[in-house]
Amino acid sequence: MGLTHLRKKGGSRSFGSKWPHKGCCAASGACVAIFLPLLVCAQAFAGDDASKPANPQLLSPAWIDAVSVDGFLDGGVAINPEMPWNKINWAHYYTDRANTPQFNQGVLTIQRPLDSDRDGVSYGFKFEGVVGTDLRYSSFLGETEYLIRSRTQLGVLEANALVHLPILTSGGMDVKVGQFFTYNGAEVFNAKDNLFYTHSFSYNFGPFFHTGIMTQTQMNDWLNVYVGATTGIDTTLGWPGDNNNSPSLHGGFSAALFDGNFTIMAITHSGPENPSMKDPLLVGYPNGVIGGIPAACVCAPSSTWRYYNNVVLQWKAAEDLTFSADVSYYREDGWNPTSVTGLPTTALNAVANMYGVDPALIPQRAKGASAYGVAGYASYKYNDAVKLNARLEFWRDNNNFFAAAFPGYFDNANSIHGFPAPRVVTQPAGQGTSYYEMTLGATFSPKFQGTPWFSELILRPEIRWDSAIGGAAPFFGPTPGQPRRSQALLSMDVILPFSIR
Secondary structure (H helix, E strand, O other): OOOOOOEEOOEEOOOOOOOOOHHHHHHHHHHHHHHHHHHHHHHHHHOOOOOOOOOOOOOOHHHHHOOEEEEEEEEEEEEOOOOOOOOEOOOOOOOOEEOOOEEEEEEEEEEEOOOOOOOOOEEEEEEEEEEEHHHHOOOOOOOOOOOOOOOOEEEEEEEEEEEEEOOOOOOOEEEEEEEEEOOOOOOOOOHHHOOOOOOOHHHHOOOOEEEEEEEEEEOOOOEEEEEEEEOOOOOOOHHHHOOOOOOEEEEEEEEEEOOOOEEEEEEEEEEEOOOOOOOOOOOOOHHHOOOOOOOOOOOOOOOOEEEEEEEEEEEEEEOOEEEEEEEEEEEEOOOOEEEOOOOOHHHHHHHHHHOOOOHHHOOEEEOOEEEEEEEEEEEEEEEOOEEEEEEEEEEEEOOOOOOOEOOOOOHHHHHHHOOOOOOOEOOOOOOOEEEEEEEEEEEEOOEOOOOOOOOEOEEEEEEEEEEEEOOOOOEOOOOOOOOEOEEEEEEEEEEEEEEOO
């Protein structure tokens, strides 16, 4: 557990609805179309050279023996003594519901990782199905996002095929095709692989999942290069799985230095993310606007980019002590409109009134929106059953574009699709909010002896303080219209891992 190695939002960095099924089928078809040529190519590389190691053949008994089936159950509660009137813990996703127990995640993972031998061809796959309240914020479009009318949702978050090709370098290239977790950031989706129950601001408002292809090339013993292409964030293929039918780039590098005690991973996901939803009749109603362009997006949705950049640093200071940092910078090019004249709104209205011109008729351009921050982590392993953790974070939403609350069952899915979502809560546009948070917690992992399937129980109590500076008051209090500048949370979750095979 914890940040003991570089991670993506779902686990370790290894390769190892109205329309409940259409997107998944489309994604699977794409996997087959892309993966079959890879299989042919892999067999060509494998050849009949007896000098190459004999990795298990695809679907052979030895290959199947490496298939594992495991998962976990996770539930918890975030207690907010302020008793917010709308029951929302502002700037939280998975722990957004104040003083209400949640069944966050029930995860089942079936996977066959790639073989550790880098000299031969090997094959693998990963499938991860999830049920729980966290799926309201983290699900793929065009699959199961409207399947259950409840806070508890159901979805498939990983479904990909893997192949290792001994090409280009001595370490070769790993190829992943299908649906997978993002490579951005220090924190991950799967609860048992994080230090805390609550998440950082940069995680909550960053990317989660992708559909596409990712390659990892081992350049040498300490450097890996990642190059990939996706359909976007939380999107699949075609209508209604892709909200703008435009590709995005996903890639970066990781390096392990000083005998692996210091690691760095720099990753970007960049491409169009604004919805331009068109159904088969070419009708689109993003945010209630006919024509396919959201009201506040002064842009062409399919060609206006959004950038998510993360650099994760990790230092293993001692055998039981690890420090980490996640530095993030996000930018959206299409929002935050202003007049092409460059005049402030008040001056523009005055000039327009002077000459009898409707200000709404004056063309606009986008100034864009950005967010940036750094989250620092410390983790001390007291013994095999106890770990002490701390997180300190500063995060600036420069234009109040990225932070939002989605109280309804389908608010988040509707927003990504570009459908009307009137219950979404945001802060005043055009302004900015600086957030600080400090979280102190512990991880208790008592072991079970002689219990089939179950080997441990994980308890994660924590205390967290969120605050905003500069006069902003984004947090909710007990009375509507009287926001707070800070909130305190006393939280804990319980995780029950299991292993079937």
